[in-house]
Amino acid sequence: MVDLGSEGYQAGISSLSEDTAMQIRTAAHATRFPTSPFASRPDKAEKAPAGIPMAFGPGEELFGEGDEADFFYQVASGAIRSYKLLSDGRRQIDAFHLPGDILGIEAGEEHRFSAEAIGNVTVVAYRRSRLGTLIQDDPAFRDRIMTATLRSLERAYDHMLLLGRKGAQEKMATFLLDMGQRLSKDDETLELPMTRADIADHLGLTIETVSRTLSHFARSGLIRLLPAGRSIGLCNKLALRKLDA
Amino acid sequence: MVDLGSEGYQAGISSLSEDTAMQIRTAAHATRFPTSPFASRPDKAEKAPAGIPMAFGPGEELFGEGDEADFFYQVASGAIRSYKLLSDGRRQIDAFHLPGDILGIEAGEEHRFSAEAIGNVTVVAYRRSRLGTLIQDDPAFRDRIMTATLRSLERAYDHMLLLGRKGAQEKMATFLLDMGQRLSKDDETLELPMTRADIADHLGLTIETVSRTLSHFARSGLIRLLPAGRSIGLCNKLALRKLDA
DNA sequence: CGCCGTTTTGAGCCTAGTCAATGTACGTGG
DNA sequence: CCACGTACATTGACTAGGCTCAAAACGGCG
Numbered sequence: 001m002v003d004l005g006s007e008g009y010q011a012g013i014s015s016l017s018e019d020t021a022m023q024i025r026t027a028a029h030a031t032r033f034p035t036s037p038f039a040s041r042p043d044k045a046e047k048a049p050a051g052i053p054m055a056f057g058p059g060e061e062l063f064g065e066g067d068e069a070d071f072f073y074q075v076a077s078g079a080i081r082s083y084k085l086l087s088d089g090r091r092q093i094d095a096f097h098l099p100g101d102i103l104g105i106e107a108g109e110e111h112r113f114s115a116e117a118i119g120n121v122t123v124v125a126y127r128r129s130r131l132g133t134l135i136q137d138d139p140a141f142r143d144r145i146m147t148a149t150l151r152s153l154e155r156a157y158d159h160m161l162l163l164g165r166k167g168a169q170e171k172m173a174t175f176l177l178d179m180g181q182r183l184s185k186d187d188e189t190l191e192l193p194m195t196r197a198d199i200a201d202h203l204g205l206t207i208e209t210v211s212r213t214l215s216h217f218a219r220s221g222l223i224r225l226l227p228a229g230r231s232i233g234l235c236n237k238l239a240l241r242k243l244d245a
Numbered sequence: 246m247v248d249l250g251s252e253g254y255q256a257g258i259s260s261l262s263e264d265t266a267m268q269i270r271t272a273a274h275a276t277r278f279p280t281s282p283f284a285s286r287p288d289k290a291e292k293a294p295a296g297i298p299m300a301f302g303p304g305e306e307l308f309g310e311g312d313e314a315d316f317f318y319q320v321a322s323g324a325i326r327s328y329k330l331l332s333d334g335r336r337q338i339d340a341f342h343l344p345g346d347i348l349g350i351e352a353g354e355e356h357r358f359s360a361e362a363i364g365n366v367t368v369v370a371y372r373r374s375r376l377g378t379l380i381q382d383d384p385a386f387r388d389r390i391m392t393a394t395l396r397s398l399e400r401a402y403d404h405m406l407l408l409g410r411k412g413a414q415e416k417m418a419t420f421l422l423d424m425g426q427r428l429s430k431d432d433e434t435l436e437l438p439m440t441r442a443d444i445a446d447h448l449g450l451t452i453e454t455v456s457r458t459l460s461h462f463a464r465s466g467l468i469r470l471l472p473a474g475r476s477i478g479l480c481n482k483l484a485l486r487k488l489d490a
Numbered sequence: 491c492g493c494c495g496t497t498t499t500g501a502g503c504c505t506a507g508t509c510a511a512t513g514t515a516c517g518t519g520g
Numbered sequence: 521c522c523a524c525g526t527a528c529a530t531t532g533a534c535t536a537g538g539c540t541c542a543a544a545a546c547g548g549c550g
Contacts, residue, residue: 196528196529207528207529207530208530208531210529211531212530214529214530
């Protein structure tokens with residue numbers, strides 16, 4: 001169920017199967033879900049990556065900008081938005097994190113952006129204090145961290161191109177294709193976990209423009225907007241790719 | 246002369262003093278400067294970080310998007326722009342790299358963006374093939390790499406906020422303050438190495454808007470535009486910071 | 491001195507933002 | 521089961537900030 005990517009992290013996350021996904025190790029700010037049989041099992045110090053399963057409900061904050069960076073996280077299920085705010089409330093969503101993605105590793109002591117669950121989310125958390133050891137002792141883990149960080153950077157650079165130089169239609173086309181790749185099962189339909197406001201704040205647009213552009217795409221037959229508004233069928237990927245520039 | 250930052254990289258770069266900066270180890274695409282006495286000295290396998298000094302002239306490409314990522318680089322002097330292009334030529338400059346900065350490390354086999362020298366640049370190049378070994382064997386080097394990568398990511402996230410959510414004046418104010426911090430000696434005057442076009446493509450604006458905004462700032466007494474157009478005095482940092490949001 | 495790249499300035503336009511109203515889905519409680 | 525409230529989404533009319541096109545000024549260099 002959890003797609004860990006090609007460099008997929010198996011060892012630490014394997015304990016978090018579909019059935020056990022609800023096990024929660026209580027962390028200060030984590031939502032407490034119904035305790036499972038495993039919930040209070042003492043922390044057997046298994047060697048190597050010992051992740052702490054956690055769960056968060058819709059809108060819940062994993063960490064805020066400026067918070068002490070005690071943990072970093074790998075998404076097990078659900079979607080997370082990481083964002084920054086301007087003093088007057090304008091928001092920029094830097095990234096959406098889907099299963100397999102790693103987030104919250106910092107060079108300094110503090111988190112440099114905020115992260116919230118979109119819908120229900122399960123993650124595996126790792127203590128920052130162990131990062132050094134893990135990187136030192138576990139070459140595979142080190143690779144995963146390095147690769148994940150570099151992939152984040154690649155994504156960020158791609159996204160800067162979008163934010164700085166693409167028009168509304170190009171932004172939406174890029175977004176739809178990217179999401180299609182990242183979270184569609186049949187490669188045709190995608191169930192967006194986020195609201196229009198999230199999309200707008202990710203693409204540097206307004207909700208109105210997002211909505212209008214989607215309607216326009218639908219009228220032009222590029223996509224099919226399914227009733228609920230959150231499901232989208234990509235009818236004409238070729239045309240979308242052409243818009244993508 | 247070379248500021249290596251707080252986690253500054255000393256060992257490897259120390260061989261690249263002002264006087265020896267012109268030593269070039271010939272690399273496929275590197276400009277050949279007049280060969281120094283050291284130019285063809287056999288590669289004594291000194292242990293640990295063995296950097297290869299290189300130099301590039303104005304506008305020269307260190308690497309292009311899609312090129313094989315044989316090397317990564319640490320800037321010794323000068324400034325480098327890294328950018329991406331859209332099919333129709335629109336350009337987004339993701340970052341300006343100043344002395345001490347590391348660039349060009351990739352998760353995959355290829356560079357994901359292009360990098361060009363602005364003015365004359367000297368760098369220390371490292372073979373990608375050695376990256377694994379260096380990271381494995383040299384904890385200090387590993388830290389520098391990790392930290393540099395994470396700092397790039399932080400910068401990228403900050404810049405996405407700018408690109409997606411700030412207005413022209415806020416963008417310019419942020420840019421000026423940032424550059425002021427990164428490359429001013431007296432913390433009052435800064436000598437910009439890049440053209441208006443570079444600034445525009447970095448901030449997601451046009452040259453005209455950059456120029457107009459600077460003129461506006463100058464008229465308002467926030468900055469002083471020195472004759473050549475490339476030197477700027479920051480008269481009223483407080484006001485700039487307020488614009489920065 | 492004259493050319494060329496860069497920068498500045500101006501006039502008009504266009505894309506996306508703002509403001510506002512309506513529509514739709516869903517959950518709660520009468 | 522339906523009325524209502526809330527949150528999210530859509531659509532429309534108008535505005536504005538930044539872009540385009542165009543021309544002139546500036547500065548460096550051969």
